[in-house]
Amino acid sequence: MAFTDDLRSIINANSMENGSNTPDWVLRDFLCDCLDAWNTATNARQDWYGPKLTDDERQAIADAIDVFAESAIHIDNDADRRRAETLRGLLRRLA
Secondary structure, eight states, rough: HHHHHHHHHHHTTTTTTTTTOHHHHHHHHHHHHHHHHHHHHHHHHHHHHHHOOOOOHHHHHHHHHHHHHHSSSSOOOOHHHHHHHHHHHHHHHOO
């Protein structure tokens, strides 16, 4: 409750309600609702993209992709190397 009380006091102390002739508690509730909506949106974005990986985790995935791409295609010429590079690129985009 302290945050909402502090926010209402800040709005009132700075006469922020005067510009719209809106009671300070209405502005407070609106701003708190905006913060809740922002938190919901950023959490949904995080759920969509998945957890953030550390540099070490990203490198481990890249190394595993390289090993897989090299072993998935027997490389003995330039065409095989290009196919391995294409596969590596696709897998990295999926990771």
